[in-house]
Ligand SMILES: [Zn+2]
């Protein structure tokens with residue numbers, strides 16, 4: 001087949017989406033199999049223009065084509081083409097012009113829940129066991145919806161095919177489309193008698209314990225999507241997702257700045273001048289003593305490298321930053337006042 005989607009649709013390389021869509025529409029109406037019954041060449045042409053449209057209407061695929069000038073080596077392209085039959089072309093055509101919404105099986109609902117963490121959880125990551133209520137297949141009928149003693153029988157609406165043909169009026173005239181049988185939801189079989197436990201709904205609510213792995217470095221508002229761990233759907237389809245979301249994190253006496261942790265402490269003026277030792281609350285296991293050197297300036301940062309939070313992306317961890325603020329007395333006794341007055345003109349007490 002012609003390998004250039006622009007040529008296939010007869011549009012220029014910089015055509016906008018409206019132009020592309022209208023070119024496709026014109027050609028699709030001309031070559032639509034309902035207008036050309038039994039015409040094999042028209043069918044091929046219809047498939048070809050639909051493929052071309054699928055590429056040019058998708059900015060990512062279009063860019064990939066523009067870059068390489070070919071659709072060889074485009075990601076997923078070979079799969080796209082080998083798997084692209086007449087049914088796909090018709091479905092795409094119907095989707096594009098809204099004749100029918102052919103949906104795949106829709107997944108079950110997601111389960112979102114909030115998680116609150118504290119500093120230790122974030123520094124190292126944590127496993128959190130949570131309890132959820134989830135819709136799963138009924139254990140009595142194994143998700144068939146049928147009374148186990150009676151079983152299933154062939155659906156009379158679709159004769160066991162799971163699909164029914166319907167005729168729709170469209171701008172082409174009557175168009176046939178194939179849809180999932182509403183009586184059996186595409187399964188081709190229906191219960192002889194509904195399951196007494198789930199009343200035929202196929203599902204039951206179950207309480208589950210789930211262990212969620214929350215990585216180090218996670219932040220408030222982050223969420224994790226655990227695929228397929230949510231509710232089972234009412235019809236056939238994959239389960240939804242389980243989505244833990246970090247609601248809040250208690251950092252205790254620390255302030256988080258990216259992956260760094262900031263600890264502010266207030267020391268006395270003599271301690272600042274003479275040097276001292278302070279205790280920092282536990283970040284991981286134990287509180288830690290650190291030395292404040294003599295002559296530390298108010299607001300000076302003491303940086304302990306790689307003692308902060310492990311990075312969510314990449315390796316290593318942030319720093320622990322200790323800021324020593326110096327407390328200036330607001331009230332003084334006579335004796336204190338006298339001592340300070342004696343010192344105020346002393347050589348080392350005047351900044352140079
Ligand atoms: Zn059916």
Ligand SMILES: [Zn+2]
Nearest residue numbers: 138141195198
């Ligand atoms: Zn059941």
